Every structure is written in C-alpha cells, then in structure tokens.
Amino acid sequence: MEQILTTFDNWTLRVRPGSSPKILLLLHGWTGNENSMSVFTKDFPTDYWIVSPRAFFPASSGGYSWRAQAPGASWPTIDLFRPAVAALLELLKNWSNANNIIAERVDVAGFSQGGALTFTLGALHPERFGKMGILAGFAPDGSESVVGSSTFIGKRVFVAHGTLDEMVPIDLAKRTIKILAGAGAEVEYHESEVGHKLSKEGLRELERYLSE
Numbered sequence: 001m002e003q004i005l006t007t008f009d010n011w012t013l014r015v016r017p018g019s020s021p022k023i024l025l026l027l028h029g030w031t032g033n034e035n036s037m038s039v040f041t042k043d044f045p046t047d048y049w050i051v052s053p054r055a056f057f058p059a060s061s062g063g064y065s066w067r068a069q070a071p072g073a074s075w076p077t078i079d080l081f082r083p084a085v086a087a088l089l090e091l092l093k094n095w096s097n098a099n100n101i102i103a104e105r106v107d108v109a110g111f112s113q114g115g116a117l118t119f120t121l122g123a124l125h126p127e128r129f130g131k132m133g134i135l136a137g138f139a140p141d142g143s144e145s146v147v148g149s150s151t152f153i154g155k156r157v158f159v160a161h162g163t164l165d166e167m168v169p170i171d172l173a174k175r176t177i178k179i180l181a182g183a184g185a186e187v188e189y190h191e192s193e194v195g196h197k198l199s200k201e202g203l204r205e206l207e208r209y210l211s212e
Contacts, residue, residue: 003038003050009094011053014038018049023106024210025092026052027114029136031063037111040203045211049101053091055084066117075172076113078140081120088121089128107210109133109158112168112196116140119176123147123183126155133158133206135198136165138172139179153184158209160202162194 003016014034024044028036034054041050055064067080092106107130110118115137122132123146134157157180161173170191177187188209192199198206 003041003052005034008098009091011056011091013054013095014050014052016041016048016050018047020047021101021103022048023092023096023101023103024048024050025088025106025108026050027066027108027110027117028052028055028064029110029112029114030065031059031061032111032114033064037114040111040198040206043207045207048107048210049099051092051095053088056087066113075138075141076116077142078120078123078146079142081117081140082124084117085121085124088117089125105130107131109135109206109210110137111135111198112137119143119180122155122157123151126151131156131158131210133160133209134173134176135160135202135206136162136168136173136196137176138168139176143179147179147183149183151183152180155184156186156188156209158188158190158206160190160192160198160206162192162197162199164193164195167196 003014026037037052055066057065059065066084108118115134119139122129180187190202190205
C-alpha cells in the first residue's frame with residue numbers, strides 16, 4: 001500500500017493507510033527524517049495505519065533529532081526526551097481524531113535514537129502504548145529513576161541489536177533489557193552479527209512480532 005507524504009499540525013508525516021483502527025508509530029534515528037523508516041515497512045501487517053513523523057529539532061550534522069542538542073558528548077537523558085513525548089502524544093490524539101481512528105493503545109517502534117524515544121514513551125505512559133520495538137536503541141540515562149518494578153508488567157518488548165554496533169554499543173542493549181525485565185517486561189531479544197543496523201533476520205522477526 002502506498003505511503004503518503006503529508007503535513008498535519010506543523011508536523012511532516014509519512015503515512016501508510018491500514019485496514020483497521022490500529023496505529024503503528026515509527027520513530028527514526030538521529031539525523032533521520034520521515035522517510036528513514038520506510039525501508040522496514042514493506043512487509044509489515046496491512047491492518048496497521050503506519051505513521052512516521054519527522055522530528056522537530058535540527059540535528060547538528062543534518063537531518064533531525066528527537067531532543068535538543070546537549071553540551072558535551074554524553075548519552076541523552078530521559079528528561080531530554082520529555083518534550084518529544086508530549087508532542088507525540090498530542091500528535092497522536094489530534095491525528096487520530098481527524099482521521100476517525102479510535103485506537104485505545106498505539107504500537108511503537110524506533111531505530112537508534114528513535115528506540116530510546118520508544119523506551120521513554122513506554123516508560124512514561126505505559127497505558128498508552130502496546131507493542132514496543134527497540135531497534136539498535138537504548139534506555140536513556142536516568143531511566144532507572146522513572147521506571148518502577150511494575151512499569152512494564154504485561155508487556156512483551158522486542159529488542160534487536162548488532163554485536164558489531166559501534167555507534168550504540170551492545171552493552172547498552174543489555175542494560176536496556178535489564179531495566180525492562182526488572183520492570184516486569186517480557187523481552188524478546190534478537191542479536192545479529194551486524195553493525196548499527198537491523199539485520200534481515202531481525203526484520204523478519206520484527207514482522208512476525210507485529211503480526212501476532
């Protein structure tokens with residue numbers, strides 16, 4: 001099904017219509033844009049409405065970012081993603097109403113920085129999100145301070161990471177899994193011998209996870 005480039009409430013979106021009132025929010029990584037996640041979606045379930053927004057902070061090296069630029073080279077904190085969380089919740093509410101799509105919960109998946117934002121959305125608003133996919137991503141610094149022992153109870157979270165990833169080291173994926181599991185999540189983890197990317201095997205497993 002064709003993906004449509006559109007604007008809504010000052011957002012730039014790539015949208016693929018679905019056959020049912022189910023929404024999958026796809027979040028690109030640092031320096032990405034609304035087109036970056038399209039490479040993954042060819043065989044995603046057709047019942048989803050897929051919404052891929054462009055982040056609203058310009059990245060220093062081009063493209064866009066889900067957080068304001070911070071001084072130094074430290075990993076982003078969970079608080080730096082709070083403005084993006086608030087903005088995305090507002091976007092989902094207004095866009096769903098405008099398109100008459102009543103989705104009690106939204107599924108969400110993100111790559112790299114988008115994976116960190118996916119974690120943050122689930123951590124801060126677990127009642128609003130169902131399935132979660134963290135692809136070559138990580139739990140932001142400070143996540144332990146906002147995640148309780150029951151935050152992710154009842155959630156099965158998909159995590160995929162490459163053993164050769166030099167941008168987001170695999171140790172960060174394992175830390176993310178530990179935080180998720182400690183908060184009650186059932187984690188489905190897929191590890192591949194690739195760099196900072198989603199492997200073909202990981203993509204097939206993600207497709208299966210979303211279709212279940």
